[in-house]
Amino acid sequence: MDLLGHLLLGLQVAISPNNLLFCFIGALLGTLVGVLPGIGPAATVALLLPITFTMAPETSLIMLAGIYYGAQYGGSTTAILINLPGEASSAVTAIDGYQMARQGRAGAALGIAAIGSFIAGSVATLVIAWFAEPMTTVALKFGPAEYFSLILLGLVASIALAHGSVLKALAMIVFGMLLGLVGTDVNSGQLRYTFGVGELADGLGIVAIAVGVFGVAEIFRNLEDEQEREIGVKTVSGLMPSAADLRASAAPIARGTVIGSVLGVLPGGGALLASFASYAVEKKLAKDPSRFGKGAIEGVAGPESANNAGAQTSFIPMLTLGLPANAVMALMVGAMTIQGIAPGPSVITDKPELFWGLIVSMWLGNLMLVLLNLPLIGIWVRLLSVPYYILFPGIIAFSAIGVYSVASNVFDLYTLAAFGLVGYLFVKLGFELTPLLLGFVLGPMMETYLRRAMVLSRGDPAYLITQPLSAALLAATAGLLCLLLLPSVTRKRSEVFIEED
Amino acid sequence: MRADLKDIAAGLLLIAAALFFGLIGFAQLPLGTSFRMGPGYFPALLSGLLGVMGLVIAGRAIGASAAVFVGRVPWRGIVLTSGATVGFALLVPRYGLVPALVVAVLLSAFASQRMTLMLALGLTAGLTAFCVLLFRYGLGVPIPLLGAS
Amino acid sequence: MLKTILAATSGLVLAMIAGSASAQSWPDRQIRMIIPFPPGGQQEVASRILVEKLSAELGQPIIIDSRPGADGNVGTEAVAKSAPDGNTWLGSSVPFTTQVALHPKSLRYSPTKDFVPVATFGTTTFMFTVPAELPVKDLKEFIAYIKAQKGKASYAGSGRGSVVHLATEKFKQSAGLEMEMIPYAGQPPAISDLLAGRVQFMALGSVFAAPLVKAGKLKALAVMDTRRNAELPDVPTVVEAGYPDLALKSFFGIHVPKGTPEAVIQRINAAVNKAIVMPDVAERFAKSNVDAAEPNTPQQYGALIEQQIALWAGIVKAAGIETD
Numbered sequence: 001m002d003l004l005g006h007l008l009l010g011l012q013v014a015i016s017p018n019n020l021l022f023c024f025i026g027a028l029l030g031t032l033v034g035v036l037p038g039i040g041p042a043a044t045v046a047l048l049l050p051i052t053f054t055m056a057p058e059t060s061l062i063m064l065a066g067i068y069y070g071a072q073y074g075g076s077t078t079a080i081l082i083n084l085p086g087e088a089s090s091a092v093t094a095i096d097g098y099q100m101a102r103q104g105r106a107g108a109a110l111g112i113a114a115i116g117s118f119i120a121g122s123v124a125t126l127v128i129a130w131f132a133e134p135m136t137t138v139a140l141k142f143g144p145a146e147y148f149s150l151i152l153l154g155l156v157a158s159i160a161l162a163h164g165s166v167l168k169a170l171a172m173i174v175f176g177m178l179l180g181l182v183g184t185d186v187n188s189g190q191l192r193y194t195f196g197v198g199e200l201a202d203g204l205g206i207v208a209i210a211v212g213v214f215g216v217a218e219i220f221r222n223l224e225d226e227q228e229r230e231i232g233v234k235t236v237s238g239l240m241p242s243a244a245d246l247r248a249s250a251a252p253i254a255r256g257t258v259i260g261s262v263l264g265v266l267p268g269g270g271a272l273l274a275s276f277a278s279y280a281v282e283k284k285l286a287k288d289p290s291r292f293g294k295g296a297i298e299g300v301a302g303p304e305s306a307n308n309a310g311a312q313t314s315f316i317p318m319l320t321l322g323l324p325a326n327a328v329m330a331l332m333v334g335a336m337t338i339q340g341i342a343p344g345p346s347v348i349t350d351k352p353e354l355f356w357g358l359i360v361s362m363w364l365g366n367l368m369l370v371l372l373n374l375p376l377i378g379i380w381v382r383l384l385s386v387p388y389y390i391l392f393p394g395i396i397a398f399s400a401i402g403v404y405s406v407a408s409n410v411f412d413l414y415t416l417a418a419f420g421l422v423g424y425l426f427v428k429l430g431f432e433l434t435p436l437l438l439g440f441v442l443g444p445m446m447e448t449y450l451r452r453a454m455v456l457s458r459g460d461p462a463y464l465i466t467q468p469l470s471a472a473l474l475a476a477t478a479g480l481l482c483l484l485l486l487p488s489v490t491r492k493r494s495e496v497f498i499e500e501d
Numbered sequence: 502m503r504a505d506l507k508d509i510a511a512g513l514l515l516i517a518a519a520l521f522f523g524l525i526g527f528a529q530l531p532l533g534t535s536f537r538m539g540p541g542y543f544p545a546l547l548s549g550l551l552g553v554m555g556l557v558i559a560g561r562a563i564g565a566s567a568a569v570f571v572g573r574v575p576w577r578g579i580v581l582t583s584g585a586t587v588g589f590a591l592l593v594p595r596y597g598l599v600p601a602l603v604v605a606v607l608l609s610a611f612a613s614q615r616m617t618l619m620l621a622l623g624l625t626a627g628l629t630a631f632c633v634l635l636f637r638y639g640l641g642v643p644i645p646l647l648g649a650s
Numbered sequence: 651m652l653k654t655i656l657a658a659t660s661g662l663v664l665a666m667i668a669g670s671a672s673a674q675s676w677p678d679r680q681i682r683m684i685i686p687f688p689p690g691g692q693q694e695v696a697s698r699i700l701v702e703k704l705s706a707e708l709g710q711p712i713i714i715d716s717r718p719g720a721d722g723n724v725g726t727e728a729v730a731k732s733a734p735d736g737n738t739w740l741g742s743s744v745p746f747t748t749q750v751a752l753h754p755k756s757l758r759y760s761p762t763k764d765f766v767p768v769a770t771f772g773t774t775t776f777m778f779t780v781p782a783e784l785p786v787k788d789l790k791e792f793i794a795y796i797k798a799q800k801g802k803a804s805y806a807g808s809g810r811g812s813v814v815h816l817a818t819e820k821f822k823q824s825a826g827l828e829m830e831m832i833p834y835a836g837q838p839p840a841i842s843d844l845l846a847g848r849v850q851f852m853a854l855g856s857v858f859a860a861p862l863v864k865a866g867k868l869k870a871l872a873v874m875d876t877r878r879n880a881e882l883p884d885v886p887t888v889v890e891a892g893y894p895d896l897a898l899k900s901f902f903g904i905h906v907p908k909g910t911p912e913a914v915i916q917r918i919n920a921a922v923n924k925a926i927v928m929p930d931v932a933e934r935f936a937k938s939n940v941d942a943a944e945p946n947t948p949q950q951y952g953a954l955i956e957q958q959i960a961l962w963a964g965i966v967k968a969a970g971i972e973t974d
Contacts, residue, residue: 032640039640046689046716047641053698140846171515171554178522178547184720185540187833189752189810192530192540193522198727198758201720216582219612223578226613267839321845322861323838327688330838334690337857338698340937344861389613390624396582396609397602397628400589405642407717413590417583424579428571429511447543448835455832456804456848459536 003129006356013357014364019062022055026063027365030070031372034077037084037211037395039402041071042327049331057339058354062361064335065315068328069121069362072311073369076113076304080106081380082395084215088206088441089275089307091434094214095161096292096299103295106381107239112249112297113304114373115241120257120305121366124312127261128319129359132348135313136320139265144453145464147266149473151446154273154438156480160280161434163293166484169435172426176439177446179204187451199411208412209440211399212419213426213433219392220424226389239378241297249301252282256302260309267317267325269442271310276438278306312362319355321345505562507571512559515551523548578612585609597647598637602629676736676914677710683904685741686725688836689716692857693902696772696940697741703925708917714741721745721811723757730759734909736918740765742905744813747958751966752811761959763908767951768915769922770903772940775879776817777859778871778888781847789871789891793825796850801828805851806840809833811971814840816962817853817874817898819969824893844868855900856881857939874898880936898961901943903951919948 013019033044045064052060072089079090080097093113100109127135142150155173162169182193183203194200241249256278263274282302283292292299314325322343324330336343341351348355383391403412423433457463465471526544533539585608592601606628610621636642683701685694694714701712717725722745729740740746746761759765778789786792796803807815810833822829832849834840837858844852845867853874860881862868870885876897878887888896904922906915923945925931932942966972 029640036635039636039642044640047643049689050698050714140842143843143846143848165558167554167558168511171551171558174547174551174554175515175518178518178544178551181544181547186809186835187538188531188540190530190540192544193525198720198724201724202718216586219582220575220579223575223582223612224573226575226615267842317842321841321867322858323841324690330688331690333838334695337690337692337938338695340934342857342861342937342939344858345865345867346861387615389610389615390620392582392613393585393606393609393624394628396585397606397632400586400593400605401598401602401632401636401642401644404589404593405636405644408594408644410590410594413586413593417586417590420583420586421579425514428574429514430507431511443547451538451542452832452834454535454538455830458802458830459534461535 010356010360013353014360019059022059022063023066023361023365024368026066027070027368030067031074034071034074037399037402039405041068043406045328045331058357060335061358064332066365069311072308080109083218088437089272091437092275092279092303096296099295107377108241108245109300110377111241112301114370116253116301116305117308118366118370119253120309121312123257124261124309125363132316132320135265135316139317144449145467145470148449149470151442153473153477156477157280158276158438160283168431172431172435173439176436177443180440180443205412208403208415209419212416213423216420217423245297248297252298252302253305256305257309260306261313264310264313265316274306274310275303278302505565508562509559512555515555519548519552581608581612595649597645599646677708681712681737682715683739684715684717684725684729686722688718693743695938699934700771704921707921727759730764734907736910736914740905742903744900748962751963765905767948768904769919770901770943770951771922771926772902772943773899774940775856775873775875776853777856777873779852779854779859779868792871796827803850804830804832806844806849807831807833808837814853816965820965
């Protein structure tokens with residue numbers, strides 16, 4: 001069968017009333033848990049897993065997938081409205097999205113996030129249909145050396161996320177990486193920085209840290225001057241992006257889609273790297289980079305598209321090889337096994353209705369999400385007019401339940417409280433917290449890949465350069481560093497110094 | 502002497518963090534070799550880097566023009582909001598979701614100086630009901646409403 | 651001190667009274683089976699199929715509760731601390747028997763002193779797999795190939811102290827091989843480096859190996875069992891290949907906290923034995939590469955646990971990989 005025949009087969013499966021219904025339920029639930037701080041797609045999928053056993057295999061996967069990409073849509077909503085990213089990848093969206101919301105442009109930010117996500121999701125679905133096999137080959141080309149170099153490149157590029165001092169942003173990356181090392185060392189089995197606290201053996205909870213340093217710290221910041229002024233957004237200009245907004249976002253959405261589709265294939269941090277790689281690219285290409293961090297719509301459009309495209313293409317390794325890229329995918333592999341389907345290369349040939357049905361449903365799900373989310377914008381924006389002192393006890397309640405529901409672990413709640421304080425302290429001293437979150441996620445991965453590369457090469461650092469792909473990535477990193485630091489690039493330099501003063 | 506106190510504090514904070522991670526790591530975690538890097542290799546590298554950055558940030562602040570040091574700090578809000586989370590943590594495993602929510606919402610409501618008693622009670626009742634409906638019945642989160650889990 | 655002892659004893663007595671009282675009416679409420687690993691794994695899949703039958707037999711819902719962390723020790727500890735009333739079970743598997751040897755000092759439970767065995771319900775196997783392009787046909791050629799590499803070869807292990815790691819160490823000891831372990835957090839992340847040929851060997855769970863071997867992306871050299879795998883009948887067993895002591899089958903079973911009434915244990919055991927002979931259970935197990943166990947008594951399962959603890963302790967000692 002050709003591609004068209006396959007897609008038709010998939011369409012038949014996906015538009016059966018039952019599958020359509022569960023695709024919608026999945027997307028709706030996903031949006032909901034994405035919007036609620038703390039409780040994320042992994043926890044939701046784990047809760048719903050037993051229910052799916054009674055469904056047909058394709059129906060259960062269609063619904064679980066819907067939860068996953070629905071959460072990507074929903075996650076940007078709270079990031080934009082109240083500076084509360086549900087996951088590390090929407091932390092990038094929060095940078096400019098939240099600023100837009102404070103300027104009364106929440107509608108435009110939410111709208112462009114939904115539209116960008118839809119375009120990116122649609123394109124990435126086609127990428128899966130067309131290029132799943134070759135993309136798998138690319139993913140296998142990435143060994144420990146290549147991953148290490150890619151993450152290094154990503155971290156250097158993430159300096160672009162900083163709108164204040166570059167040095168302070170770098171320090172936050174390093175501090176985040178150190179926090180990421182807390183827990184059991186995979187190589188030696190030794191505990192690091194756990195001080196005998198059993199709950200720390202698996203490290204600090206990412207959700208608790210993200211909600212703490214962004215959500216709770218932001219509440220403290222808003223309480224600072226509540227006496228002088230009413231916090232919140234008074235004037236709301238337009239619920240939808242204007243024509244000018246759409247024009248400014250077209251190219252970022254296209255670039256974000258490409259970046260996300262490619263990086264998403266890499267298991268682990270692919271989709272996350274994509275969202276801030278896209279931010280870095282947009283800031284670099286912008287005529288006036290100083291607008292970034294102050295409500296530039298390109299800083300929402302690009303990363304949101306990249307994030308969503310990456311979320312879609314991260315299905316590729318699972319569908320072609322049975323290799324899950326993250327916790328949600330691992331649960332979907334479990335859902336497949338319990339249905340009696342061995343996840344692996346044979347799924348495409350043995351179960352074409354499942355493979356193609358899932359792919360077509362992803363596109364339909366994305367369409368449903370954009371139709372669902374655009375009308376919701378009106379409600380969300382109205383939520384901002386609720387007085388802040390009524391809003392934030394709700395944020396605290398939602399965060400506490402969400403964080404606790406991840407693993408019924410009280411320690412995660414103490415982490416949440418502690419990182420609210422830590423986050424506020426750092427903000428007061430002029431640090432930005434997005435780099436901290438990136439370091440926290442990528443640091444441990446970087447260490448693992450470096451150590452793995454060193455064992456594979458028996459301790460020869462040249463291994464990182466003798467692998468051609470790794471060498472190319474390292475060269476790009478060096479180039480980028482020069483661009484950022486060399487005085488000859490005068491425009492950049494003066495701008496850096498202005499930002500620092 | 503002129504100095505940017507904020508950046509000096511920032512630098513010192515980083516140095517303290519670097520010392521914390523560095524010294525504990527050095528005492529407890531073997532460094533290993535570049536072939537078989539030990540669990541202490543990366544922490545040592547990173548805390549060294551963080552320490553240097555702290556020194557540079559603090560060093561450059563000496564003689565720089567001073568920024569506003571700290572500004573206003575909402576102590577009442579910080580204490581009550583953090584207390585709300587900790588209270589939730591203490592109550593939820595023993596007494597269930599409802600008592601934990603009531604305490605958390607009441608405490609955090611008074612973090613704002615604009616809050617009145619009646620409003621706080623109404624907010625607590627409303628939010629608790631909403632959260633129970635949403636999380637327990639809507640999403641099926643396995644936390645008991647009342648009683649130990 | 652005296653107060654603590656008093657409190658502990660009175661607690662124990664109360665628990666025993668409560669336990670014996672409820673043994674008559676058990677099961678009177680929902681049962682929780684804690685699996686101490688991340689959700690979605692083979693053990694969870696098999697357990698869900700099993701508890702569906704047990705729940706019908708015992709007349710109470712049984713929920714599967716995934717409590718991952720610290721190689722299974724977080725969830726296992728939680729069961730050890732729970733009331734011995736038959737309402738909390740542990741899904742036990744090989745890691746339950748390896749942790750004693752790996753963490754002789756820091757382990758906060760004893761698999762034999764804090765738990766009593768109920769029954770084992772299924773087994774699964776690991777396979778010796780190599781990248782498709784590795785120029786070897788069988789285990790003998792592989793051993794010769796690795797020896798010719800003189801220490802340059804590496805193998806994938808799913809974390810230090812995991813079954814995959816320990817089994818391969820045992821293989822190295824038996825065959826006199828030199829290979830460096832590359833650690834991964836679980837089996838799936840290791841597979842891509844194996845497929846790409848960056849590592850030359852992995853003792854991979856059959857559930858992952860079978861589809862990849864069938865698609866020609868990996869070669870299977872031997873199955874670590876005394877009989878061949880139904881999915882891949884052409885792959886010889888380690889016994890046939892001349893390494894009978896590598897038939898390290900992996901098992902899944904149920905344990906309950908020490909102090910659980912004997913009558914309750916017997917009822918669960920009987921329910922398990924009834925379920926595992928049902929044809930549809932065997933069929934559904936087979937799809938996730940789990941073989942239903944033969945009907946067994948708590949004593950037999952206990953003996954298996956004792957034998958496994960001794961076996962892994964020997965491997966850990968010989969390989970020198972104790973971690974505290």
